[in-house]
Amino acid sequence: MVNSLSVYQQAVMLMAALITLTSFLMLGQSRLLRLVGVFAVQGLLLSASTALVAYSMALPHLYISAALSLVIKGLLIPAMLFRLIMRMNLHREMDTVEHPARVIIGGASLVVFSYYVCLPIVKLSTLITLNTISVSLAVVLLGMLLMITRRHAVAQVVGFMSIENGLFFAAVVSTLGMPMVVELGIAFDVLVAAVIFGVFFFQIRSSIDSLDVDRLSQLSEVEE
Amino acid sequence: MAWLMAIGQPLLFILIAPLLTGWIKFVKCRLQNRKAPSLLQPYRDLRKLWVKETILPETASWIFSAAPVIVFAAILLAAAIVPLVAVNLPTARIADVFVMVGFFALARTFLVLAGMDIGTAFGGMGASREMTISSMAEPAMLMVVFTLAMSAQTTNLSLAMQYVLDSGLVLRPSFVFALAALMLVAIAETGRIPIDNPATHLELTMIHEAMILEYSGRSLALMEWASQIKLMLYGVLIANMFFPWHIATDFSLEALAEGLLAIVLKLAALSVLLAFSETLLAKMRIFRVQEFLSFAYLLSVLGMLSHIILEVYYG
Numbered sequence: 314m315v316n317s318l319s320v321y322q323q324a325v326m327l328m329a330a331l332i333t334l335t336s337f338l339m340l341g342q343s344r345l346l347r348l349v350g351v352f353a354v355q356g357l358l359l360s361a362s363t364a365l366v367a368y369s370m371a372l373p374h375l376y377i378s379a380a381l382s383l384v385i386k387g388l389l390i391p392a393m394l395f396r397l398i399m400r401m402n403l404h405r406e407m408d409t410v411e412h413p414a415r416v417i418i419g420g421a422s423l424v425v426f427s428y429y430v431c432l433p434i435v436k437l438s439t440l441i442t443l444n445t446i447s448v449s450l451a452v453v454l455l456g457m458l459l460m461i462t463r464r465h466a467v468a469q470v471v472g473f474m475s476i477e478n479g480l481f482f483a484a485v486v487s488t489l490g491m492p493m494v495v496e497l498g499i500a501f502d503v504l505v506a507a508v509i510f511g512v513f514f515f516q517i518r519s520s521i522d523s524l525d526v527d528r529l530s531q532l533s534e535v536e537e
Numbered sequence: 538m539a540w541l542m543a544i545g546q547p548l549l550f551i552l553i554a555p556l557l558t559g560w561i562k563f564v565k566c567r568l569q570n571r572k573a574p575s576l577l578q579p580y581r582d583l584r585k586l587w588v589k590e591t592i593l594p595e596t597a598s599w600i601f602s603a604a605p606v607i608v609f610a611a612i613l614l615a616a617a618i619v620p621l622v623a624v625n626l627p628t629a630r631i632a633d634v635f636v637m638v639g640f641f642a643l644a645r646t647f648l649v650l651a652g653m654d655i656g657t658a659f660g661g662m663g664a665s666r667e668m669t670i671s672s673m674a675e676p677a678m679l680m681v682v683f684t685l686a687m688s689a690q691t692t693n694l695s696l697a698m699q700y701v702l703d704s705g706l707v708l709r710p711s712f713v714f715a716l717a718a719l720m721l722v723a724i725a726e727t728g729r730i731p732i733d734n735p736a737t738h739l740e741l742t743m744i745h746e747a748m749i750l751e752y753s754g755r756s757l758a759l760m761e762w763a764s765q766i767k768l769m770l771y772g773v774l775i776a777n778m779f780f781p782w783h784i785a786t787d788f789s790l791e792a793l794a795e796g797l798l799a800i801v802l803k804l805a806a807l808s809v810l811l812a813f814s815e816t817l818l819a820k821m822r823i824f825r826v827q828e829f830l831s832f833a834y835l836l837s838v839l840g841m842l843s844h845i846i847l848e849v850y851y852g
Contacts (some may be wrong), residue, residue: 320708323707323708323709325709326708326709326843326847326848327708327709328712328715329710329715329843329847330710330711330714330839330843330847331710332844333839334714334836334839335833337839341832342772413828415834417831421835421838421839421842424839424842424846425842428842428845428846444847445847447845447846448846448847502609509790529774
């Protein structure tokens with residue numbers, strides 16, 4: 314039971330649960346600015362839980378990944394998305410979720426599914442924080458769900474970034490961090506991806522005059 | 538001694554509930570830079586209503602005059618189940634948390650029937666809204682109960698509190714979610730801002746007030762008193778379920794005094810929180826209430842899932 318864990322491990326569990334909650338909040342959030350805000354909170358929680366794992370397992374190299382995710386996922390990428398939204402005058406735009414209740418129920422069943430999938434792995438290992446691996450898989454799947462259910466390009470990018478958050482969390486809690494080279498590489502990849510997405514936003518908008526990517530599937534400008 | 542406590546505790550609920558309402562109003566007034574009425578004002582209001590003549594509408598049937606008594610009695614019975622200053626009550630051993638939810642449902646049924654009985658438009662409107670909200674709040678409430686029951690392995694409130702008390706300070710993700718969900722449900726069920734505004738009689742937005750609009754005198758006093766007790770009941774449930782520290786575990790005088798002091802302080806702190814949220818938030822449109830309550834339901838489901846995923850498999 315949870316009582317037998319140390320306080321730090323309990324706190325890691327709590328962080329894992331809160332990260333799932335932020336994923337759900339993103340699923341239901343229709344205002345773009347708030348969506349980016351929730352994404353920033355997820356980045357901060359991720360960094361905090363990495364620092365907690367680093368402290369409780371006495372792994373100093375994880376402090377570097379905690380600092381990296383704090384700067385890049387908690388501050389830099391949200392700030393870039395925020396600036397983009399302000400510059401393109403999107404801050405009043407709503408990306409309404411169609412059938413929010415169905416999306417949320419779908420999300421909850423994805424959590425159950427990822428638990429079911431990860432159960433054999435959890436039983437094989439002796440690492441006690443490994444239960445969180447199903448949570449991180451759930452965060453990945455919820456990010457994909459966010460990308461599927463939204464039509465707005467910015468929301469889809471946020472979904473993509475939160476998939477990366479889930480993978481990073483899985484790496485931290487199940488294998489106690491990737492090699493530093495890989496971690497640095499991924500961090501800068503994500504940063505570069507954010508820049509490129511920014512360029513793409515402008516491209517998409519100048520060609521179809523909107524960021525609603527559903528309109529990309531129409532072949533002609535003429536309405537039928 | 539135990540049975541004396543079991544009878545004394547609901548009496549304490551009756552006595553303290555108006556004071557709690559007065560305290561919430563006091564904090565709210567101070568937060569909004571207004572001059573606050575005296576803390577004893579709710580008692581004076583109740584006394585004033587008590588001595589006034591009761592006027593029955595012409596169209597009222599027996600349900601209308603019986604409803605206040607039934608509502609008050611049902612809420613009082615629910616209060617007898619919830620440990621206030623001491624656990625291990627004999628009443629708590631007879632009935633568990635489902636019985637409490639059942640008493641709430643009984644009270645609500647008669648409140649709604651009384652609202653519709655006189656046949657005015659407001660009564661029917663308030664009744665339909667009350668039923669809509671409760672049909673969405675009750676599943677969330679029950680999921681919270683299930684989450685707690687899975688951790689404590691009992692649905693008995695007294696035993697569950699004892700379990701939380703014995704296990705000391707443990708950070709359980711499921712309890713954090715359950716706490717948040719229960720707070721949202723409590724706001725919806727007791728008709729506070731942002732769901733309903735207990736302070737106004739603004740025609741189109743009221744829910745609880747619409748149903749008791751035709752009541753006067755002693756009946757109105759009973760209805761208001763019942764809703765004050767219900768508010769306190771939810772506060773005690775939140776405080777003692779999630780933070781049961783210093784509640785009395787035996788019936789010695791010192792332990793009881795400590796328990797009483799602890800619950801009074803906890804309730805005072807909780808009401809400050811409520812007053813803050815009521816000052817910061819505006820009342821919601823009625824059609825957005827389902828979003829609010831489905832969020833509460835989501836929180837309770839996540840609480841249950843995180844209990845299964847994160848807390849169980851440690852052998």
